[in-house]
């Protein structure tokens with residue numbers, strides 16, 4: 439028997455939600471999300487949610503605190519409207535980089551964010567390419583960390599094909615955290631893998647490359663990361679790889695945060711193309727000619743179907 443479900447979106451994921459709804463042949467749930475003049479968020483659910491599974495699709499991307507609060511208010515309001523099973527689909531899970539106490543006296547923000555989401559009434563959480571799996575260990579509700587690598591891989595394969603370059607590619611992990619993703623992409627594309635050892639000064643944020651493992655000279659390289667924040671990691675890695683006589687350099691990442699001058703810096707860099715997903719919405723002003731956006735909507739649609 440077909441189970442019923444409804445999908446509500448927060449303001450960071452309306453466009454993605456529309457694509458998902460179209461794929462599934464359903465209408466998005468009606469909610470009114472407004473803000474008071476001082477920025478306080480107000481949520482009102484405009485339809486009946488008492489039966490079936492209720493999904494809330496909303497990335498807690500920048501402005502992270504506003505979006506996290508909006509997610510929590512959506513959850514709480516749906517529970518107050520007597521939703522029975524509430525699933526948060528948070529394609530980008532903000533605060534997941536603060537998964538440990540680095541310096542004595544510091545907050546453990548990933549744990550606190552998990553507590554807030556749970557307290558809002560969610561029964562499950564689904565995310566994509568979370569920065570740190572550890573951030574999910576703070577949840578007591580079931581969580582799933584899905585991989586957007588298959589969609590990045592498909593787009594990358596098409597790009598390489600269009601360039602007539604199907605061999606002699608290597609996938610680069612720009613730091614330790616990116617190694618498993620780079621390995622997965624390399625396996626999918628039949629390429630080799632290169633690992634860069636990166637160090638970030640926690641106080642200044644300054645990046646340094648300490649070493650590299652793998653063949654670079656003459657190779658076409660794809661740098662693969664979970665997120666692009668300031669773009670510093672990609673630009674630093676590309677400059678380093680160029681100095682080591684790499685041929686062409688491309689890049690891909692699931693989450694395009696693209697803060698500060700990331701878009702301009704990437705456009706100016708030696709990276710030829712950058713592929714990202716729509717797990718985070720990108721306003722026009724953050725897009726740049728080298729950027730290609732692929733959609734995680736089919737993955738979200740299929741996880742919804744398999745969860746009801």
Ligand code: R5P
Nearest residue numbers: 615665666667668669670671
């Ligand atoms: C770091 O561990 C992450 O995986 C990314 O490499 C990092 O967040 C990218 O940040 P940025 O673009 O500012 O270098």
